[in-house]
Amino acid sequence: DTGVSQDPRHKITKRGQNVTFRCDPISEHNRLYWYRQTLGQGPEFLTYFQNEAQLEKSRLLSDRFSAERPKGSFSTLEIQRTEQGDSAMYLCASSPGQQIMNTEAFFGQGTRLTVV
């Protein structure tokens, strides 16, 4: 499978615990995005990497959230001291990004986080 891969698919955690999600983008895609989707809503942009550089962060990304893409390949999203409001589907997407025309993003199946 050469699509965007996310792990784990599901995560249940107790409030206050830390969680980390992983995203493996399509090979050679240099742009990587994280989104969050809650029930009944469209995906909301969280952050974006061009290779290993984190170029943009949404105001939705509180101080408890941190994302990395250390070698410009896979990325991790960590949430510290989880709250019930963090319960959502976390989506990762990648795109080639070299040309402005190549702007469509390819999404993974997401990691569903439930904070209890």
Add this chain to the structure above:
Amino acid sequence: AQSVAQPEDQVNVAEGNPLTVKCTYSVSGNPYLFWYVQYPNRGLQFLLKYITGDNLVKGSYGFEAEFNKSQTSFHLKKPSALVSDSALYFCAVRDYPGGADGLTFGKGTHLIIQP
């Protein structure tokens, strides 16, 4: 700021009839517009995009969309609906230049095709 509105939570169409899923947008610069589809337990799938050029763009699975700058709309259409088209459809926009690099999505429209 960029924004997208999908005014219908649900659209019901009989199989074989034409379908339209509505989308309007707001940007400061030029819009890059997208449609994605989400099937249960599957990731968002890209359908089509408008960047520049012809206002009518064709995409996957027989879908097309018409960019209308004066009405700031980008409605998704298909001449003849299939039951398998039943899914959740999202319109998305990116403002260029100067907008966020991430896409802004609408809330989604459930498309239900009745046999």
